[in-house]
Amino acid sequence: MMVPDAEHGRRHYHVPPESLRDDASDSRLRRRCMLVIWGRSNSVNVQKVLWCCEELAIDYERRDAGGKFGVVGMPEYRNLNPNALVPTIDDDGFILWESNAIVRYLAAKHGAGGLWPADPKVRAVADQWMDWMNTTFWPALRPLFIGLVRTAPELRDPRMLEDSRRATATALGIVEAHLASRAFLAGTALTAGDIALGCGIWRWMALPIERPALPAVQRWFDALGRRPAYRRIVMQPLS
Numbered sequence: 014m015m016v017p018d019a020e021h022g023r024r025h026y027h028v029p030p031e032s033l034r035d036d037a038s039d040s041r042l043r044r045r046c047m048l049v050i051w052g053r054s055n056s057v058n059v060q061k062v063l064w065c066c067e068e069l070a071i072d073y074e075r076r077d078a079g080g081k082f083g084v085v086g087m088p089e090y091r092n093l094n095p096n097a098l099v100p101t102i103d104d105d106g107f108i109l110w111e112s113n114a115i116v117r118y119l120a121a122k123h124g125a126g127g128l129w130p131a132d133p134k135v136r137a138v139a140d141q142w143m144d145w146m147n148t149t150f151w152p153a154l155r156p157l158f159i160g161l162v163r164t165a166p167e168l169r170d171p172r173m174l175e176d177s178r179r180a181t182a183t184a185l186g187i188v189e190a191h192l193a194s195r196a197f198l199a200g201t202a203l204t205a206g207d208i209a210l211g212c213g214i215w216r217w218m219a220l221p222i223e224r225p226a227l228p229a230v231q232r233w234f235d236a237l238g239r240r241p242a243y244r245r246i247v248m249q250p251l252s
């Protein structure tokens with residue numbers, strides 16, 4: 014049975030995991046929206062997709078999967094995403110996984126000229142920062158995030174936490190220099206590049222750690238924080 018998700022308002026629905034796919038013969042399981050997103054809402058990669066949808070006012074249903082919800086190990090889910098990871102989308106039968114690819118797809122489909130810039134060079138810069146989030150920033154920050162948020166204090170490795178903190182601060186020096194002369198990562202407006210790195214920067218800002226002063230990064234983060242969709246989807250207690 015579908016039940017409205019009170020946290021996120023009328024356009025969002027939780028569906029029990031057993032109903033992975035729609036069953037047209039059962040009206041209770043019938044999909045209300047063309048776009049279904051599988052993934053727990055506290056995942057950095059799922060948040061990219063959710064925030065993108067909110068910015069573009071795309072109707073979607075989110076279905077809990079991953080972490081404590083399981084689902085990703087079910088054969089039905091693995092048929093959709095053989096990586097057994099979240100997020101995965103089903104856009105009216107079109108299945109796609111990898112969060113950045115999903116954001117690119119949705120931004121191109123619904124946000125051409127905006128989140129997905131028309132100018133190939135501006136778009137490439139947005140794309141560059143999406144890749145940088147996945148290949149540089151998140152690998153640097155992830156050990157610190159997992160260590161402080163998802164690891165019992167007695168099991169934490171202080172050396173590893175400090176290495177991760179330093180590596181992330183060093184990586185952010187690159188962002189600081191880049192943002193010194195522009196409001197957003199690809200220039201004057203929010204793009205898919207900001208969506209990807211913006212989900213990561215919230216974790217850095219919300220962790221109880223020492224952070225170097227990075228005025229341009231702070232200004233950019235403050236600008237993200239003025240967006241209702243960012244506050245609603247990303248600026249949530251870390252878990």
Ligand SMILES: N[C@@H](CCC(=O)N[C@@H](CS)C(=O)NCC(=O)O)C(=O)O
Binds near residue numbers: 078080100110113
């Ligand atoms: N490169 C993938 C990584 C996906 C990924 O690692 N997802 C994590 C959550 S952030 C996951 O599914 N973890 C296992 C789980 O939640 O059960 C992407 O960007 O979508």
